Amino acid sequence: MKTLYDVQQLLKKFGIYVHLGKRLWDIELMALELDRLYQEKVIDQANFITCKLVLTREHNYEEKQAGNY
Template identity: 55%
Template sequence: MKSLYDVQQLLKRFGIIVYLGKRLYDIEMMKIELERLYQNGLLGREDYLQAELILRREHRLERQKEDE
């Protein structure tokens, strides 16, 4: 897993499709859904941590774009 697209595909495997209309909001909602999957034992620790890092990076990049 290397990109936001990969995280989307991971969530899609569980029937979760996130689209709120703004990329920043999408990333935040994906993070919430990812946490729920992990807390309920549906997602392994390795996948969770990797996806979490990707979402953090994408969130940071998106915030930087907005600030410019």
């Protein structure tokens, strides 16, 4: 799991499709859905941590692009 696309594909395996129209919002909702899957013990800790790191990196990148430091 290295990219946002990889995280999207993981979520799709569980029937979770995220598209809110703004990439930053999509990333935030994916993080919430990922938290829910982990709390319900649907995904393991290794996948959870890797996905959260990818989402954090992408979120930081989007904030820099938007000028929202």
